[in-house]
Amino acid sequence: MKKIYIFNAAFLVLLSADTAFSQQSQLQIARNSVGKLQMAIEAKQDEKKQLSILGEGVKAAEAAQNDKKTKKWPETWAIKAYLSAYVSLIDSDVSNSDRYYNLANEAIDSAKRLDKFQANSQLISAAVYNVNIKKQEKGNTAFASNDFNTAFELLKEVSDFFPKDTTLAINTALAAQNMQSLDKALIYYKRAKDNGIKNPVVYQKLSGIYSSKFEHELALKSLEEGLKMNPYNVYLTNDYINLLLDTEKYDDAIRVIETTLKTETKNKLLYFLYGYLHQNKSSNNTAILAYNKALSIDENYFDALHQLGIAYINAANESLKKKNSEGPSFTSYINRAEVALLQAHEINQNDKSTVQLLIDIYTRKNRLDKVQELKGKLEEF
Structure with a gap:
């Protein structure tokens, strides 16, 4: 929570120095309460003492607002707004705190309307500041209670008041996202990003929203921006x-x-993806190296074993097209494919694709006994 707004001593002297009214006037009592509150805070007096001062001040301000003359003065309402807002922040009684929060908002509206020459701008600004702190507290409470509509409406107003607060912007965006309002969430995630937030989750959220709107270039840009702020972050990189x-x-x-593997040397998934992408480009030898690297990290990695078998089969077929090849022969590649696929089959015996590939290999080898055995397994699926 942000720091409560209080006045400095010099300003309080100016407030107390106004002798235009009798010290016995209700408005003067309210003025003095502002000064007493400042001194109580500086003396680190407890909340009970502060509430006593505040109660006296609010009572005097309300008396002034009921007077035919002083009710038209913006100072009356400005003082009431400030004191009421302060009560709403420190009173532990929830219902009482909420009552003074509402009184503060009403008084702020009246003070702003009457203060045409902005003579009470400091008091009004202090009241508005403290009301927003209370509003943030109420918004957080609503969020914790899963009342996301209320949370968003409150936090949105506070974030608009404190636009540089990135945490507040994120919480506002989360409330909007929880109420399925992605456009509103986008506004506040962007606010957090534009104010220099590093948190990688924000960039993931932005990317996710853009992707859901089929704005893929913006989604990619968001992740790129996130990686600039968080180089080598695993989650951003994967996304x-x-x-x-x-x-x-x-x-x-x-x-x-390729860049990521220079630092993520133990990431089997990245090696697998690297192999798979090269395999789709018909670069089977590169794919084989990548799959074997993934298997050196996890020898029971089914996907890598399955694709390694396919890569060997593809390499075997390519070898038949090459004359005077100095590389492994067709038979050598097929044998390697068989070993990889048998290991994959042992790990996942219900994978039909692996069984079918083994049937094709044994058909080529004229191992009809194995073919019939595996076909029998297919019929059991």
Whole structure:
């Protein structure tokens, strides 16, 4: 919560020095209460003492507002607004706090309307500041109670008052997102971003909203901005790669994965994706190296084993097209494919694709006993 607004001593002297009215007047009592409150705060007096001073001041301000003459003075309402707002912040009684919060808002409206020459702008500004602190507290309470509509309406007003507060902007955006208002959430996530927030979740949220609106370039840009603020963040990087894949920017994805693997050397998924992307470009040898790297991290990585088997089969077929090839022979590649796919089958015996690939291999090897055995398994699925 932000710091409560209080006046400095010099300003209080000016307030107390006005001798235009008798010290016994209700308005003067209200004025003096502002000074007494300042001294109580500086002396670190407890809330009970402060509330006593505030109660006296509010009572005097209300008497002044009922007087035919002083009710037309903006100072009357400005003092009431300030004192009431302060009560709403420090009174532990919820109903009493809420009552003074409402009184403060009403008094602020009257003070602003009457103060045409802005003679009471400091008092009014202090009251508005403190009301917004209370409003933030009420918004947070509503959010905790899953009343996201109320939370958003309150937090939105406070964020608009404190536009540089990135935490407040995020909380406002979360409330909007929880009420399924993505356009409103976008405004406040952008506010947090524009004010220099580093939190990677904000950039993920922005990207997610843009993606849901099919604005993929903005989604990618958000993740790029997030990575500038959080270099090598795993979650942002993964989201970025996935979005590049979703938008079929495969060459960009390969480039990002290559860069990431320089630091994420134990990330089996990245090695797998790197292999898969190269496999789709018919770069089977590069794919094989990548899948084996992933398997060196996790030897039971089913996806890598399955795709490694396919890569070996593709390499075997390519070897038949090449004459005088100095690389492994067709038989060597097929044997390697068999080993990889058998290991994959052992890990997941219900994967039909793996079984079918093994059937194709054993058909080529004329191992009809294995073919019949595996076909029997397919019929059991």
